[in-house]
Amino acid sequence: MKTFAIYNLKGGVGKTTSCVNLAYLAAKEGHHTLVWDIDPQGASTYILRQQRTSKIDKLLKLLSDKEEVVENVLETDYENLFVIPSNDNAGRLELLLTDLKKSKKRLKKSVSTLKGSFDYIFIDCPPNLNLLAENIFHTADFILVPIIPSTLSENAYDQVYAFLEKNGYDTRKLIPFFTLVDKRKKIHQQTIERFEATKRKILRSIIPYSSALERMSEEKAPVQQFSPNSLASSAYKNLWQELKWFKKFKMISIEHKKALPN
């Protein structure tokens, strides 16, 4: 079982969009795949056509060993793809976690009970750098960080990197990639070039700005379902292929990135 968190301190950068599309692709390949929506906004729950839950005790039980996590897993319309829906009270997770013992490792413990049930878990995270984020850093094998190529997004990523480094987390878990890219924009080009020049690790696959992706919440479906031939659909397929390659060889450094197959 591999756990991917789709995380960024910044909001609106394509976390949910990436989470749903990548999970869908994994499931389509026949892997037992779970989306765990821990964002109170419940966007991935919505796109996957499930209902958010509202009982706070359910959330508490989920993180304190009092309930089998697997009991919260719901089916989606797609074979092999499951979801733990968002809880309306997830915004209060921070408070709930503070009161629990080993408060930074609660999510990891809950996720570990799913071992054997899933091949891949994709966690759709809210945009914060708090105790919940630390739970995410402990839990995820890989932290996928969508970045819009702009100076502020770049700064936010560097901030996350510095936080992990300072607090003793494995920074090699961080896997950034560019999203919402419009190569006609100079600032996008410059940011991408700067990443290359400073040799910070970044995936080669780029997710372009795409109106098909914007439509996902209206269609309530992954982009591959309603626009399989779009550029966005191919971009997410490429990203998933690159991630699988990454996972297999545990390639972490920029040098290795250069050795990636086309």
Ligand SMILES: Nc1ncnc2c1ncn2[C@@H]1O[C@H](COP(=O)(O)OP(=O)(O)OP(=O)(O)O)[C@@H](O)[C@H]1O
């Ligand atoms: N590559 C893209 N091209 C165009 N629109 C996109 C793209 N990726 C995401 N969007 C749109 O941008 C908005 C934000 O995307 P998304 O919800 O995936 O971001 P998020 O990081 O999960 O946001 P939040 O921090 O609020 O959870 C949505 O309206 C989505 O449809």
Ligand SMILES: [Mg+2]
């Ligand atoms: Mg989101």
